[in-house]
Amino acid sequence: MQKEHVNHCLTCRTKNCYHRKLGAKTSNCLEIDYAKEVRLEPSEAELINKANSATRKVFERRTKGDFTLNWLKTFLRDFFGDQATIGVASCLGSIETARTVIEAIESEGMKTTLVTCKLGGLTVKNIDKPGVPCEHPGCNPVAQAKILNGLNVPVVVLVGLCIGHDMIFIKHCKSYVIPFITKMPLTFGTL
Numbered sequence: 323m324q325k326e327h328v329n330h331c332l333t334c335r336t337k338n339c340y341h342r343k344l345g346a347k348t349s350n351c352l353e354i355d356y357a358k359e360v361r362l363e364p365s366e367a368e369l370i371n372k373a374n375s376a377t378r379k380v381f382e383r384r385t386k387g388d389f390t391l392n393w394l395k396t397f398l399r400d401f402f403g404d405q406a407t408i409g410v411a412s413c414l415g416s417i418e419t420a421r422t423v424i425e426a427i428e429s430e431g432m433k434t435t436l437v438t439c440k441l442g443g444l445t446v447k448n449i450d451k452p453g454v455p456c457e458h459p460g461c462n463p464v465a466q467a468k469i470l471n472g473l474n475v476p477v478v479v480l481v482g483l484c485i486g487h488d489m490i491f492i493k494h495c496k497s498y499v500i501p502f503i504t505k506m507p508l509t510f511g512t513l
């Protein structure tokens with residue numbers, strides 16, 4: 323039987339797992355309830371250390387410009403190597419944002435492979451602004467994931483997929499996925 327999960331971190335307020343000033347907690351802590359899961363295999367610890375090391379280098383370089391974009395591109399290069407081809411899954415409505423992300427990644431020497439969302443003639447029933455029912459082209463995050471799976475990219479950066487489509491993409495994608503930008507309609511507008 324599955325054990326009951328308690329949201330200890332909401333009531334804890336110590337953040338002891340971060341600063342360790344209180345010594346080992348003896349109760350009401352995820353580290354106690356999930357002692358087995360907290361212990362890592364060496365390969366798992368190595369993977370996390372590799373990600374931490376790549377991120378630390380980003381902070382050490384203090385690169386000028388958009389911090390988050392710099393973080394992304396330098397992390398990708400340090401973690402996957404400058405010979406990697408980076409997958410990008412984008413909404414067609416976010417294509418110019420995807421272009422900015424791709425140019426940044428390629429400026430580090432990596433290649434990119436982009437797959438946008440309007441694949442396969444799907445339609446979405448909707449109500450337009452004057453209240454009239456209409457259909458418009460729909461997104462196909464399953465096809466996006468399948469295409470990128472076939473291209474064997476080590477990682478996919480998501481740029482502007484809708485909430486829900488990102489979820490479906492992540493479930494179907496075999497590579498690592500970095501949800502870099504989730505769709506923000508007020509920012510990105512519509513097609």
Ligand code: SF4
Nearest residue numbers: 330331334338339351
């Ligand atoms: S893991 Fe434990 S110490 Fe950390 S916030 Fe949750 S309950 Fe507190």
